[in-house]
Amino acid sequence: MLRCRVIPCLDVADGRVVKGTRFVNLVDEGDPAELAERYAAEGADELVFLDITAAPERRGTLLDIVERTARRAFIPLTVGGGVRTVADMRDVLRAGADKVSLNTAAVADPTLISRCAAQFGRQAVVVAIDARRRPARDATDPPSWEVVVKGGRESTGLDVIAWTDRAVDLGAGELLVTSIDRDGTGHGFDTELLRAITSRVRVPVIASGGAAGPADFVSAIVDGGADAVLAASIFHRRIHAIADVKAAMAAAGLPVRPVPEAVA
Amino acid sequence: MSAVPRIAVVDYGAGNLVSIAQALTSIGAEVDFVRDGQALAGSDAVVVPGVGAAGPAMERLRQQGLSDPLRAWLAADRPFLGICLGLQLLFDSSEEDGAMMLGTLAGTATRLVDAPTLPHIGWNQVIRRRPHPVFDGIEDGADFYFVHSYAAAPQPGPDDEIVLADTTHGGTFVSAVARGALLGVQFHPERSGSDGLRLLGNFVDLVRAA
Numbered sequence: 001m002l003r004c005r006v007i008p009c010l011d012v013a014d015g016r017v018v019k020g021t022r023f024v025n026l027v028d029e030g031d032p033a034e035l036a037e038r039y040a041a042e043g044a045d046e047l048v049f050l051d052i053t054a055a056p057e058r059r060g061t062l063l064d065i066v067e068r069t070a071r072r073a074f075i076p077l078t079v080g081g082g083v084r085t086v087a088d089m090r091d092v093l094r095a096g097a098d099k100v101s102l103n104t105a106a107v108a109d110p111t112l113i114s115r116c117a118a119q120f121g122r123q124a125v126v127v128a129i130d131a132r133r134r135p136a137r138d139a140t141d142p143p144s145w146e147v148v149v150k151g152g153r154e155s156t157g158l159d160v161i162a163w164t165d166r167a168v169d170l171g172a173g174e175l176l177v178t179s180i181d182r183d184g185t186g187h188g189f190d191t192e193l194l195r196a197i198t199s200r201v202r203v204p205v206i207a208s209g210g211a212a213g214p215a216d217f218v219s220a221i222v223d224g225g226a227d228a229v230l231a232a233s234i235f236h237r238r239i240h241a242i243a244d245v246k247a248a249m250a251a252a253g254l255p256v257r258p259v260p261e262a263v264a
Numbered sequence: 265m266s267a268v269p270r271i272a273v274v275d276y277g278a279g280n281l282v283s284i285a286q287a288l289t290s291i292g293a294e295v296d297f298v299r300d301g302q303a304l305a306g307s308d309a310v311v312v313p314g315v316g317a318a319g320p321a322m323e324r325l326r327q328q329g330l331s332d333p334l335r336a337w338l339a340a341d342r343p344f345l346g347i348c349l350g351l352q353l354l355f356d357s358s359e360e361d362g363a364m365m366l367g368t369l370a371g372t373a374t375r376l377v378d379a380p381t382l383p384h385i386g387w388n389q390v391i392r393r394r395p396h397p398v399f400d401g402i403e404d405g406a407d408f409y410f411v412h413s414y415a416a417a418p419q420p421g422p423d424d425e426i427v428l429a430d431t432t433h434g435g436t437f438v439s440a441v442a443r444g445a446l447l448g449v450q451f452h453p454e455r456s457g458s459d460g461l462r463l464l465g466n467f468v469d470l471v472r473a474a
Contacts, residue, residue: 001388001389001432002380002381002384002386002387002388002433003386003387003388003407004386005386005387040457045386045387046386046409067282070280070282070283070286071282071286074283074286074287074454074455074456074457074458074460074461075409075455075456075457076409076411076452076455093279093280094279094280094281094282095282096280096282096283097280098280098283098411098452098455099411117317118317118320119316119317119320120279120316120317121316121317121349121413122383122413123383123385123411123412123413124279124316124411173383173385173413174383174385202379202380202381202382203381203382203383204381204383204385204386227381227385227386228386257387257407258407260457260458
């Protein structure tokens with residue numbers, strides 16, 4: 001049976017892992033390759049590496065760090081941030097990524113998704129969707145979310161559900177869904193947002209944004225229907241160990257991969 | 265053969281080669297990236313990693329002049345490991361892109377049946393049908409990392425004996441095959457932590473003994 005995945009996220013700015021609230025007030029959390037090795041040893045099922053300050057001149061640094069990270073952690077690595085072309089995706093895969101996450105560039109040109117999927121297979125194409133809840137006009141209004149880009153700084157007017165359907169049609173093999181409202185707040189995942197997406201699509205969905213404790217991870221899967229759960233600061237700061245999160249998931253009857261014995 | 269086996273990792277234009285090269289190097293092999301057929305000659309073993317979609321992958325193998333040398337290598341029963349798409353390429357054809365493949369093993373690559381999620385991404389259990397030294401020291405049912413939508417479907421009949429292990433995601437599919445010196449795995453040992461490294465180490469030991 002397929003295991004529910006626990007995924008530490010490395011947000012990288014200028015070669016260092018950072019974390020802030022709602023993509024601002026960044027705090028240094030360490031070296032990406034060192035953290036990757038630590039998480040692999042502690043039982044992480046996969047790693048996501050996002051270059052949150054991606055810009056063309058940083059491309060060289062990014063590829064160098066991806067390669068250093070890939071060499072030290074023998075678990076899968078998804079890399080996002082600044083991938084704008086099929087050639088960019090090839091470079092990132094060749095540097096040691098197993099999957100590439102597309103976000104802003106895919107919103108600007110959705111055919112990027114289909115072109116990347118045709119070349120590398122849809123299983124290598126993750127579409128990251130940053131969602132912001134729209135204010136309800138009245139109590140009977142069903143919830144809805146808007147796609148935001150550039151780390152939540154820019155609205156697109158796109159409806160999250162419509163964009164989800166389009167991205168999957170074009171060849172997204174996995175969705176990384178971040179609630180911008182919850183990101184960094186510790187208020188738990190937006191399970192309504194997750195359920196609205198997982199009830200429609202067959203591709204795996206990674207829940208992101210808002211994890212505070214092990215119970216939130218369980219809820220993202222049980223209530224939100226997510227296949228994988230992602231968090232950053234609670235792992236970086238050792239607020240919760242991956243083993244604790246997996247123990248809570250196992251206690252809730254969810255299939256998890258056992259953590260290595262040295263850690264458990 | 266030498267104590268340090270030379271392993272040719274076939275580079276057909278896309279995908280992550282860093283992980284497999286790093287893994288093989290860390291367990292004592294010497295790795296050469298191979299981009300054409302002549303380069304296979306001095307190698308003790310060939311690894312075809314899993315990259316991309318079946319159609320473009322076969323097209324690149326042909327363009328680089330690798331498909332016939334690979335067929336000859338396999339026909340001579342020399343040590344070989346196919347990973348993910350590298351396993352599927354051994355069969356006659358694939359439903360993906362309608363691609364014609366190497367045809368060393370009888371059968372096709374088909375889309376996963378009854379899968380609750382597709383692609384099948386994550387850690388799943390590899391259940392053995394029969395013992396094989398490549399799994400030495402690894403528990404039956406150990407988790408390995410998968411990322412794929414298609415899997416090999418060997419032609420029913422005598423060739424069924426090539427199947428080494430199965431995995432279930434909705435339906436059950438073939439997750440490892442072996443015939444002579446040929447090995448193929450649908451999962452990614454280079455991304456499957458310590459059990460993955462152990463499997464690659466066992467493969468290198470088999471190459472040393474060949």
